[in-house]
Amino acid sequence: MELVMRYFLSMLLVIGWAAQAEPVKEIVIEPVGDELKFKQTEFTVQPGETVRLIFKNTAKVMPHNVVVLNTSSPAVVNRVGTAAITAKDYVPDDPAILAYTKLAQPGETVEVTFKAPATPGRYRYICTFPGHFSMMQGTMVVAPKPAS
Template identity: 50%
Template sequence: MRSRLLSLPVLVLLAVGLVGCGGSSDSSSSASSTQSSTTGTTQSAASGDVDQTITLQPKGNQMKFKQTEFTVAPGQTIKLVFENTATSPSMQHNVLVINSTKDEVFRRVGEAGMSAGSANDYVPEDDAIIAHTPIAPPGETVSVTFTVPEQAGDYGYLCTFPGHWATMQGTMHVKKSAA
C-alpha cells in the first residue's frame, strides 16, 4: 500500500510534465520551419540594419544549447536567431538575453518563466531581460533583433521553457574587438 501512495505523486508529476511539454496539435505551425518571427525587446534596434547575425541551436533533444557562448561588439545591432533543430515535442525553446551571469539571476528569471506561462512564451517581466525570442517548437526558427549593451562584459542567455533554465544557459561576451 505504501509503494502505491509513493508512486501517486510520481504519476501526477509525470502527467503534468507530459501535458506541459506537449507540442501543438496544430499541424500548420510545424509546417513553417523556415518562417522567422520577431518579438519586441526591452531594448530595440534603432534602425533596420543588422551588424551581425548570431545563430543558436539546441544540442539535439537535450535541454542544452549547442553554442554556449558568442562574442559581439558593444552597441552593435544583432539578429539573434534560434533554430530549433530538436525533434522531440517536449523540446520547445526560447532564448532570453539577460544583463548578468550570476546564478541567482538565472534562477530568478528561469523560475519566473513558468509563472509567466505559455501565453507569454514563458518570458517573465524582469529588468534583467535585454531581449528575448518567442517559443520555438521543434523544427521552427525564431529571432529577435536588438542593440547590444554599450558596456563590455559578459551577459547570460537561457531558455525559460519550464525546467530548461537550469541546464540551458550560455554567455554573450561583449568586447570592443568582437569576432
C-alpha cells in the same frame, strides 16, 4: 530648376541614411538535439552592436527559446528562470531581460534583433521553457574589437 534641386537634395539624404545604416551581427543558435543544451554556448559582439539572434529549434520533441539577460549573475538567472514557469509564453516581465525570442516549437526558427549592451562584459542567455534554464545556458561576451 527648384524641383530638380529638391529632388537632388532628397536623394542625397536617402543616400546618406543608407550609408549610415549599421551593420548587423548575425548569430545562429541551436539546441543539441533533444538534450537541454545549446550547441553555441558562447558568442562575441561589440559594445552597442546591433545583433540579430536567430534560434533554429532543431529538436525533435522539445520547444525552446532564447532569453538574453543584462547580467551573468546566477541569482538573476535563477530568478528569471523560476519566474518563467508561470509567465505568459514562459517569459517573465523582469528588468534583467535584454531581449528574447518567442518559444520555438520543434523544427521552427524564430529571431530577435537587439542592441548589445554598451558596457563590455559577460551576459547570460537561457531557455525559459519550464525546467530548462538550469542547464540550457550560454554567454554573450561583449568586447571591443581588438586593435589591429
